[in-house]
Amino acid sequence: MLEIKNLHVELEEEGKPILKGVDLTVETGKVHAIMGPNGSGKSTLSYVLAGREGYAVTEGSAVMEGVDLLDLETEERAAAGLFLAFQYPVEIPGVSNMTFLRTAVNAQRKARGEEEMSATDFLKEVRAKAASLQIDAEMLKRPVNMGFSGGEKKRNEILQMAMLAPKMCILDETDSGLDVDAMKLVAEGVNALRDAGRSFLVITHYQRLLDHIKPDVVHIMADGRIVKTGGPELALEVESNGYADILAEMA
Ligand code: ADP
Numbered sequence: 001m002l003e004i005k006n007l008h009v010e011l012e013e014e015g016k017p018i019l020k021g022v023d024l025t026v027e028t029g030k031v032h033a034i035m036g037p038n039g040s041g042k043s044t045l046s047y048v049l050a051g052r053e054g055y056a057v058t059e060g061s062a063v064m065e066g067v068d069l070l071d072l073e074t075e076e077r078a079a080a081g082l083f084l085a086f087q088y089p090v091e092i093p094g095v096s097n098m099t100f101l102r103t104a105v106n107a108q109r110k111a112r113g114e115e116e117m118s119a120t121d122f123l124k125e126v127r128a129k130a131a132s133l134q135i136d137a138e139m140l141k142r143p144v145n146m147g148f149s150g151g152e153k154k155r156n157e158i159l160q161m162a163m164l165a166p167k168m169c170i171l172d173e174t175d176s177g178l179d180v181d182a183m184k185l186v187a188e189g190v191n192a193l194r195d196a197g198r199s200f201l202v203i204t205h206y207q208r209l210l211d212h213i214k215p216d217v218v219h220i221m222a223d224g225r226i227v228k229t230g231g232p233e234l235a236l237e238v239e240s241n242g243y244a245d246i247l248a249e250m251a
């Protein structure tokens, strides 16, 4: 699904290197987790994959289903089936959540040469998916994320993901700032989307999210590289020992 090779990225303005040769392969249908200390470049990796401005790729590739994402515009990446749930979901004043979702879904369909979803079908689908994430009708009418609590924003990100049905889902610290109940709801939303044709890259600071979203593979990122890869037991090792042992081992 996704093959990242020797990816080097620096901040465009400062020329400061952030990613220093990331190698990562995510198979179709698998859930990979990335853990790692603060500042190791996890969010940068997700931004670069999604096409956010301000980052310069100086070396390497990120191929999704045979196409180098780095050659595509942001909206082309989304149309190709990439979705990023942000660590800090953006607020969009003046645009209702419902309108935003409908526009996003139809833009994606258009880019794929598909017909627009009818208003009736869209309403049916969005209501059903919102209900499963305990997002009420009133929240759908409000401007995107405006005045939403942390948990509501994260659930809203999962709703967007469910509506867009991407192939490659990247979740950047979707668990941060969530209480246990909200985190479970988010995890259930993600688990409901797990599918043989869909892959996930779950970036998280803590093992606890991975109790609910069981990953197939766990990677540790440090100083702009993937420094260790293992199974779910690696997340448990981090939980009990922190990153110090792993980093010492690498050094
Ligand atoms: P993580 O998500 O693993 O905590 P980040 O990708 O957010 O790490 O950050 C990696 C490093 O890059 C940090 O040292 C951070 O300060 C720096 N960085 C990332 N984006 C910017 C930016 N836009 N301006 C300045 N520094 C940045």
Ligand code: MG
Pocket (backbone or CB within 6 Å): 038, 039, 043
């Ligand atoms: Mg951080």
Ligand code: MG
Pocket (backbone or CB within 6 Å): 042, 043, 044, 087, 172, 173
């Ligand atoms: Mg981050």
